[in-house]
Amino acid sequence: MKRIILFLIVLFAQQIVLAQAPMSVVNKTAAIPFETVENQPIFPGGNNEFIKFIGKNFRVPDVEDFSGGVLKVSFVIEVNGSIADVKIINDLGHGTADEIKRVLSLCPKWTPGDQNGKPARVLFTLPVTIRN
Template sequence: MKKLIYLIAVIFSSLIFGQVKDTIIDGKKTVIYSSIEKEAVFSKGNAEFQRLIAENFRLKKIRANSLITCEIKFIVEKDGTLSNITATGENESFNKEAIRAVTKIKEKWIPATINGQAVRERFKIPLTINFE
């Protein structure tokens, strides 16, 4: 079990910084940046964010017996909160658990900035677990 959680942390650490560099506009016509001057960062560090996801993740809730993946997406708001948390992947129970694990984290992020002003930023984090 500890090896599996460690695997999750290693995967996150190598991929959390691979963000798409473009500008996205949501339905409210509010600009959400993913190409910014200073990227958003979890207030306690990205390694701690990864640890909290692994800690909150309930593996017993997932129905799988092989390698499964999903991509967690969310927006870091100007005030450091997360919104629009989604997960896409082939295993629905894995997607739901990924969303629940991220939603449980209540600590705020330090928002992204452009010209010293806080801006919204979209994050994508791939998550992979091997149940073999």
């Protein structure tokens, strides 16, 4: 009976140990992005310039039945100031998702945010109001 219990314990422990991801697979450098940091990333020229940049470069779809709305997109400002991980939260259709991705890919590098004196990845959510 003791051997059966010992066997079951070893078998159970083996399942736990083998279920772990090897350390070589875990990405140690990609930190989870912050939503709030001590010093937020800054677009060259500030928030007003960022809004102007989006307005200047975003092309509204030339479709008859497009009435506009609020397109929501999230993205990460990396520690080097580049934009990554662009995700569409609310797509209005008619190519608006591809268009905002294109515009964000044109963005110049931002001044990165920092937390505790170290550069940090920062998650942004941007609502873009589109009127036709």
